[in-house]
Amino acid sequence: MTALAVLGCGYYGFQLQYPAARAGRACSGMLPVGPVLDLVGKSRLSVSGLGFHTSSWRIDVSDDVTEPAGLATRCKVGGAEIAIETATGAHNAYGAYTFQRDPNSFPVPLDGGWQGLMVTKNDASTASVLLSCKNWTPEKGSGILVTADSPYDTEVTAAVRLKLARVVTGTARRAAERTGCETDPGDASGLTAPEADARTVSAGGATGTCAGMTSVSTVRETDVEKSPVEECLLSGGLQLTAAYGPFSDASYAVVNGKYGGHDDPSGVDSSTAWTSVTCQGALGIGYYHASPVEGSDRKFTSDPLTQRERADLTHFAEQSAARHGCGAPAKLPS
Structure with missing residues (x-):
């Protein structure tokens, strides 16, 4: 026994x-x-754990x-x-x-x-x-x-x-x-398999994260669901990003300000234009920002956003906020 x-x-x-x-x-x-x-x-x-x-x-x-x-x-x-x-x-x-x-x-x-x-x-x-x-x-x-x-x-x-x-x-x-x-x-x-990459389309043909953009002729976008991070690339112009919850509350933001590292809910500095809104639950702060595309030496202080670029950032933010059940993002300063 x-x-x-x-x-x-x-x-x-x-x-x-x-x-x-x-x-x-x-x-x-x-x-x-x-x-x-x-x-x-x-x-x-x-039953074999060899190498596992x-x-x-x-x-x-x-x-x-x-x-x-x-x-x-x-x-x-x-x-x-x-x-x-x-x-x-x-x-x-x-x-x-x-x-x-x-x-x-x-x-x-x-x-x-x-x-x-x-x-x-x-x-x-x-x-x-x-x-x-x-x-x-x-x-x-x-x-x-x-x-x-x-x-x-x-x-x-x-x-x-x-x-x-x-x-x-x-x-x-x-x-x-x-x-x-x-x-x-x-x-x-x-669930289905996510695509491996974004797609490049004409601005007028965009149906995803870049839908409704008018400041450029070509954009790079993904489909839209309820992603905690969304991006739209305005080819030759701006990179637009929406980030929620822990993705907007990155470690540097905790130190430098709750709005993506800024103290104010909207604004423009030399390299970033941003707006934000407070959302429900884990979504926390919805943070929407535009920066010159990678490799650009553009500074918003000397080469400010055009009216169409401002309209694109506002439209991008409003569309994303609505998808996530958030209110209206703060207005960009004049």
Whole structure:
């Protein structure tokens, strides 16, 4: 009988090393095991953990936030990396991304009703989902931010992008369930693979993030959903960006001002024209700004925005704010 007990314990201990069991323990047990294993190329039935590594660790958030048990956490599972944290208090939501001020790398929205995005560059993809928690105050974190990277040794095909979208949305849903976050998640069955890049079209033919722009003849845009970051490139002119929640509340903004690093809700300085609005829940501040395209030496102090450029920034901000259920952004100063 004792021998059988020992054998049983040994078998149970062996089971704990299965990829499925190890993935299930990672990131405070908040991962959707099936989609994660699918992303990293392992079967839920696999009994071989050879070469399959997992690790988890806690990450810091703002001292002003008392996060729920299990947050914030980050883990590596079979070559993919995932982070789960509160929306308020995220030190730098852009930490895993390289698309800021890069005209060749755009945030593409997730669909299916998810507040999310994906960026693909240099054969790697990173995805994020932002959930508002109706029962969480800003002091408790306002919501949940999940970020996930594609495996470092995997070609990023459309199939991989869809798998990554399923991982980041599934993780957000499980994290909400485990932390008691009351939220309205998207539809898992409605997800499709995000495009790898933006598209260049005539301004008159734009139907996405650049719809209605008039200051240039050609634009570069993505589709529109409810992405926490949206971009529109006015070719040869301006880069327009909308950012919400932890993406507008970047680490430098906490120090230099709550409106994207500025003290005033709208304004123009030498390199940025901006406006903003206060939104609900984890969306926090909606921050909308225009900067000269990368490589330009234009200064707004000596070469100010034209009337059409001002109208384009205002239109871009108003369209984005309306999509996200926010009010009217502040008017640009005269």
